[in-house]
């Protein structure tokens with residue numbers, strides 16, 4: 001097994017992939033080696049010392065590639081420390097109630113592999129990146145538009161993650 005950490009993610013419009021990149025960068029700056037890959041592109045997760053899995057949320061659910069990744073690699077993941085993170089608009093308002101709601105989105109993957117740590121982050125919404133019908137739906141739902149990612153809190157989470165994942 002290598003001494004690398006895998007940071008893998010599912011993203012539709014790119015905000016979650018940028019969060020994954022930022023997490024990978026912090027882990028590398030702290031002396032760990034990390035690969036950052038889309039979940040659908042990871043064929044083998046068994047060569048990593050620890051794994052971080054992240055997903056955007058759509059309609060109250062993790063994106064299918066994130067759930068499928070955990071399902072497919074359940075055996076390898078059950079042998080190493082695993083952390084999950086979620087990127088969504090509910091976390092724009094960081095309340096206890098919203099944290100409970102968003103934490104529950106992880107239940108399907110928690111049932112397969114228990115995480116050692118969980119990160120819940122606000123995401124971004126840019127109507128112009130959405131197909132027209134979805135754009136109209138989001139506008140009708142008055143979904144907030146903007147970039148609500150809090151990079152300091154994302155980096156702080158990643159900073160605390162390294163010793164938890166690598167036990168150092």
Ligand SMILES: Cc1cc2nc3c(=O)[nH]c(=O)nc-3n(C[C@H](O)[C@H](O)[C@H](O)COP(=O)(O)O)c2cc1C
Nearest residue numbers: 011012013014015016056059060088089090123124
């Ligand atoms: C069609 C659609 C459905 C969404 N559903 C939810 C939702 O149920 N709960 C939530 O908190 N955020 C929801 N969001 C917000 C996304 O999770 C947020 O914009 C996230 O940053 C998108 O990540 P991505 O850019 O990696 O795709 C939704 C966004 C879209 C476009």
